[in-house]
Amino acid sequence: xxxxxxxxxxxxxxxxxxxxxxxxxxxxxxxxxxxxxxxxxxxxxxxxxxxxxxxxxxxxxxxxxxxxxxxxxxxxxxxxxxxxxxxxxxxxxxxxxxxxxxxxxxxxxxxxxxxxxxxxxxxxxxxxxxxxxxxxxxxxxxxxxxxxxxxxxxxxxxxxxxxxxxxxxxxxxxxxxxxxxxxxxxxxxxxxxxxxxxxxxx
Numbered sequence: 001x002x003x004x005x006x007x008x009x010x011x012x013x014x015x016x017x018x019x020x021x022x023x024x025x026x027x028x029x030x031x032x033x034x035x036x037x038x039x040x041x042x043x044x045x046x047x048x049x050x051x052x053x054x055x056x057x058x059x060x061x062x063x064x065x066x067x068x069x070x071x072x073x074x075x076x077x078x079x080x081x082x083x084x085x086x087x088x089x090x091x092x093x094x095x096x097x098x099x100x101x102x103x104x105x106x107x108x109x110x111x112x113x114x115x116x117x118x119x120x121x122x123x124x125x126x127x128x129x130x131x132x133x134x135x136x137x138x139x140x141x142x143x144x145x146x147x148x149x150x151x152x153x154x155x156x157x158x159x160x161x162x163x164x165x166x167x168x169x170x171x172x173x174x175x176x177x178x179x180x181x182x183x184x185x186x187x188x189x190x191x192x193x194x195x196x197x198x199x200x201x202x
Contacts, residue, residue, distance in 0.1 A: 011068060014065060014068070014069075014072070015068075015071065015072035015075075016072075018057065018061045018065075018069060018072040018073060018076060019072050019075055019076040019079065021057050022054050022057045022058070022061075022072075022073065022076035022077075022080070023076060023079060023080060023083065025053035025054045025056070025057050025177075025181075026053070026054045026080055026084065028053055029051060029052055029053045029054065029177070051173060051176045051177055051180060052170075052173035052174050052176070052177040053177045053180065053181060054076075054080075054177065055139065055142070055143060055146070055173070055174035055175075055177040055178050055181075056139070056177045056178040056179075056180060056181025056182060057181065058073055058100065058101070058103070058104045058142065059104050059135055059138060059139040059142060059178045059181070059182065060135065060181060060182065060185060061073060061104070062104040062105050062108055062119075062138075063104075063108065063118075063119060063120050063135045063138070064119075064120045066105070066108070066119055067105060069104075069105075070101050070102060070105055071101075073100065073101035073104075074097050074098065074100075074101040077093075077096065077097035077100045077101060078093065078094070078097050081093045081097070088154070088157075089157065091157065092153050092154065092157050095153050096150060096153055099145075099146055099149040099150055099153065100146060100150075103142040103143075103145045103146040103149070104138065104139070104142040106141075106142070106145060107138040107139070107140075107141035107142040107145060108138045110141060111134060111137065111138055111141075116134055116137075117130075117134060118134050118135075118138060120135075132182060132183075132186045135178075135182055136178065136179065136182055139174070139175070139178030139179075139182065140175060140178075142174070142178075143170075143171050143174035143175050143178065144171065146170070146174060147167050147170040147171045147174065148167070150170060151166065151167045151170075154166075
């Protein structure tokens with residue numbers, strides 16, 4: 001069986017890219033919240049952010065790469081637990097990493113089963129372009145799934161932080177994170193198309 005080295009290299013670079021931006025987005029979320037409300041960080045054993053940018057990275061990674069984004073996201077979660085403080089205990093890190101990596105894929109697959117054009121299409125027809133609505137809906141479903149499963153895992157581990165406020169914090173943080181990242185992505189895409197049209201018309 002012949003291996004396409006260029007394809008393999010492209011997938012490897014995509015994985016590294018996902019891991020890098022996942023960790024950077026977490027750093028931005030953590031530093032931003034810690035700067036404005038340091039007492040909030042100190043009072044929690046597990047941080048639930050007001051705007052959790054990594055969820056946006058999870059969603060757009062699966063949006064563009066499908067199941068191929070799952071392994072890099074899983075690795076990114078595990079690396080996150082090692083590089084930052086206020087992380088969950090060791091025994092729940094792998095289950096939580098699996099939930100975080102798989103939730104977006106399950107959400108996109110659910111939309112695909114419902115006959116919605118969930119994943120990004122490189123050659124989408126003009127009559128049916130890639131729109132913001134579908135990945136945003138997938139992000140919402142993934143946020144719900146991620147929050148509920150995270151809550152269940154931590155409750156089984158008898159974590160004292162978990163509860164309705166914890167779940168609400170996770171859900172709102174994930175939702176705002178995906179709205180911000182997707183909004184930025186589609187805005188940049190629209191600006192790029194506009195600039196290209198202007199150059200073609202010049």
